[in-house]
Amino acid sequence: MSPTTTTVTITNSPPTRISTWSRIRTSPAVLAGVAICFTLIVLAVLAPWIAPYDPNRQGLGIQLADPSGAHWLGLDSFGRDVLSRIIWGARISLWVGVVATLAAMLVGSTIGIIAGYFGGTIDRVITMLTDILLSFPQLVMGLLLVAVLGASLTNIILAIAVTAAPAFIRLARGSTLAMRERDFIDAGRALGFSDMRIMFVHVAPNILDEIIVMGSLWVATAIRTESTLAFIGLGVPPPTATWGGIIREGFEFLNDNYLLAVFPSLAILITMIALNLIGDGLRDATDPRAPQ
Amino acid sequence: MSTVAAPALSVKNLTTEIRSRDQWHQAVRDVSFDIVQRETVALVGESGCGKSLTALSIMALLPPGVGRIVGGRVSADGQLISGIADAEMEKIRGSRIGMVFQEPMTSLNPVLTVGFQIAEPLLYHRDLSRRAALARAVELMDLVRIPSAAQRINDYPHQFSGGMRQRVMIAMALACAPKVLIADEPTTALDVTIQAQVLALLAELQRSAGLAVLLITHNLGVVASVADRVLVMYGGDVVESAAMPDLFQRPTHPYTTALLAAMPRSDRSSETIAPIPGQVPALAEMPVGCRFQSRCPLREVRCVERPPLRPIDAAGTHHVRCWVTGGAP
Numbered sequence A: 001m002s003p004t005t006t007t008v009t010i011t012n013s014p015p016t017r018i019s020t021w022s023r024i025r026t027s028p029a030v031l032a033g034v035a036i037c038f039t040l041i042v043l044a045v046l047a048p049w050i051a052p053y054d055p056n057r058q059g060l061g062i063q064l065a066d067p068s069g070a071h072w073l074g075l076d077s078f079g080r081d082v083l084s085r086i087i088w089g090a091r092i093s094l095w096v097g098v099v100a101t102l103a104a105m106l107v108g109s110t111i112g113i114i115a116g117y118f119g120g121t122i123d124r125v126i127t128m129l130t131d132i133l134l135s136f137p138q139l140v141m142g143l144l145l146v147a148v149l150g151a152s153l154t155n156i157i158l159a160i161a162v163t164a165a166p167a168f169i170r171l172a173r174g175s176t177l178a179m180r181e182r183d184f185i186d187a188g189r190a191l192g193f194s195d196m197r198i199m200f201v202h203v204a205p206n207i208l209d210e211i212i213v214m215g216s217l218w219v220a221t222a223i224r225t226e227s228t229l230a231f232i233g234l235g236v237p238p239p240t241a242t243w244g245g246i247i248r249e250g251f252e253f254l255n256d257n258y259l260l261a262v263f264p265s266l267a268i269l270i271t272m273i274a275l276n277l278i279g280d281g282l283r284d285a286t287d288p289r290a291p292q
Numbered sequence B: 001m002s003t004v005a006a007p008a009l010s011v012k013n014l015t016t017e018i019r020s021r022d023q024w025h026q027a028v029r030d031v032s033f034d035i036v037q038r039e040t041v042a043l044v045g046e047s048g049c050g051k052s053l054t055a056l057s058i059m060a061l062l063p064p065g066v067g068r069i070v071g072g073r074v075s076a077d078g079q080l081i082s083g084i085a086d087a088e089m090e091k092i093r094g095s096r097i098g099m100v101f102q103e104p105m106t107s108l109n110p111v112l113t114v115g116f117q118i119a120e121p122l123l124y125h126r127d128l129s130r131r132a133a134l135a136r137a138v139e140l141m142d143l144v145r146i147p148s149a150a151q152r153i154n155d156y157p158h159q160f161s162g163g164m165r166q167r168v169m170i171a172m173a174l175a176c177a178p179k180v181l182i183a184d185e186p187t188t189a190l191d192v193t194i195q196a197q198v199l200a201l202l203a204e205l206q207r208s209a210g211l212a213v214l215l216i217t218h219n220l221g222v223v224a225s226v227a228d229r230v231l232v233m234y235g236g237d238v239v240e241s242a243a244m245p246d247l248f249q250r251p252t253h254p255y256t257t258a259l260l261a262a263m264p265r266s267d268r269s270s271e272t273i274a275p276i277p278g279q280v281p282a283l284a285e286m287p288v289g290c291r292f293q294s295r296c297p298l299r300e301v302r303c304v305e306r307p308p309l310r311p312i313d314a315a316g317t318h319h320v321r322c323w324v325t326g327g328a329p
Helices: A016-025 A028-045 A082-118 A120-135 A138-149 A153-180 A183-190 A195-231 A243-252 A259-286 B051-058 B086-092 B114-125 B130-143 B162-174 B192-209 B220-226 B244-249 B254-261
Strands: B009-020 B023-035 B040-044 B067-076 B097-100 B180-184 B212-217 B229-234 B237-243
Touching (some): A082 A153, A082 A195, A082 A243, A153 A195, A183 B162, B023 B237, B051 B212, B229 B244, B237 B254
Parallel strands (some): B040 B212, B040 B229, B097 B180
C-alpha cells in the first residue's frame, strides 16, 4: 500500500465577520425591521405608480372625509387623498433620513479619523468645536439652521447632517485613537505609507462596523427630526407631501377628523420601530461582549 | 583602483533621546556601524538597551514628542536619509529599507486580505496595477514558502498561524525589493521550531537577494546562527562590536562576558548559569561615565569617565568600550 498524505487545513478561530452575519440573519427582530424598511423603500421608489391618486390633486371628494373604499385613509382639508400623500411623503422622509445620515457619516467620520489620528492641536480644536455643536439640542440646532438657511429640501438635509455629524466625529475619533496604538499602523508607517493612506485604507475599514451601526440608528433620528421640522412649519414647503406636514395639517383639524393626524404618525412610528430594530440588531451582532 | 561601493546602510554617531517626565535622556549614544550587501549585523542587548530605538531612528519613525534624533547621520547606498523631509523618507521606507516587526499576530491589518497587504507596497511605491501587484504578491508568498499561495491570497490574517503571519510580514517588507532589511526581534513571538524556520528563510532570502540585514534581538542563539557581525548594546552604548565567531570566542567587555554566562546552553549544566546582578538603571538614573559600572564586577575609579570604543585586535574588527578589559592589542 502506498503511503497517503493527508493535508489538514486548520483554521484557528471562526471568522468573526461570518458569525456577525449569521447573528443578523437569525434574529427575527432584525428580519422584521429589514422587511418593513424594504417595503417602505419599495413604496417610496414606486410612489408614482403605486399611489392611487396624485398626492396634490385637490377636491377628490368631501373635505376631511373618513376612510372609504375609494380613499383608504380618507381625504384631507383640501380633499386630497391621504394614502397617496403618505406614500409620497415616504420619499421625502426616507430620502432626507438616508442622505443626511450618509453625509454626516462621511464628513463626520473623516473629521473624526483625522482628529484621532493626528491628535495634538488638530484634535483639541476639532473636539472643542464638536463639543460646542453637541451642546445644542439636536432639534434646536436643526431649527436654527433651517431658519437661517431657509426651508428647502437641500437645506433640511444640510441642517440635519450638521446636527448628526458631531456624533460621528466623536465615535470615529475614539475608535481611531484606539486603532492608532495597534501594531499594524506602525507596520504601515514602516512600509512608507502616507498618513492619508493609513487613515483611509487601514484605519477606516477597521472602524466601519461601528460607524454603520451608529448610522443605522441615526437614520431614524434624522427622519424624526425632518418630521418635527415639517410639523413646526420648517419642512419642505407645501404643497409637497411630507409626513410631518400631513400631521401638521391634521393637527389643525383634530376636532373634525383626528384620523388625518393619526395615519402619518403611524407611518413615522412604524418606520422608527423598524429602523431601531435593525440598528439594535446590528449593534448586538457586532458587540464583542455579547454572548455568542 | 576601483572605487569601494558605499555600504547598503551606514549609521554614523547616531544619538537619540527619549523624553520621560519632561526630561530628555540619551537612549542611543553615538552608535556607528556599516552594513554591506549580503551581510547580517546583529544588535544585541537587554530590553531598553536602545536596540529597537536605533532601528526606529534609522527609519525616522520615532514618535514625535517622545523621541528625537539629536546627532549623527544615516545613509543608504551613500545617500543621506537622516533629517530629510517626511515625504522623501516615505519613499525610502518600504521601498529601499524594509522592516519586520516582533509581533506577527498584531502587525497585520485584521480587515484586509493578506494578498492585498503584500501587494499594497507595490501599489503604493511602484504604481503597479492591482492585477500585477496581486500576481507579484502570489510570487512573494511562494518565495516566503507559504503553501498554496494562490488559494490563500484572499484569506484574512486570522486564518494564518503566527509563523505564517511572520512570513507574510517578511513578504510585505520585501515586496519592493529593498536592499536593506531591518528585522526587529523577528522570531521572539514564535515557537522555537518556527523560529528556526523563519531564520532559515531570512538567511536564504538574504543570500538570493543580496540583502543587508540589521537583526535586532536579545537572543544570543539567534545571533550565533545567522549574524556576521554583532554589536552588543547596553544603556544606549555599543559596548562591544566584533565579527561573529570572535565575539563568542573572545568576549571582552564585562557585560558581554556576563551575558554569555547567563545564556542557557545545552552543553553546560544549568547550575553554571550566572545571572547578571542588579538591573538596568532607568535612563534618568544612568551612571555618569561607563553605564555598566553599577553592575560591573571589574569596576574601577576611572569608570566614572566614559570609556571610548577602542579596537583590541590588530585587524581593528573587534572593538570594546571598557577601561579595564578594552586595552590596546
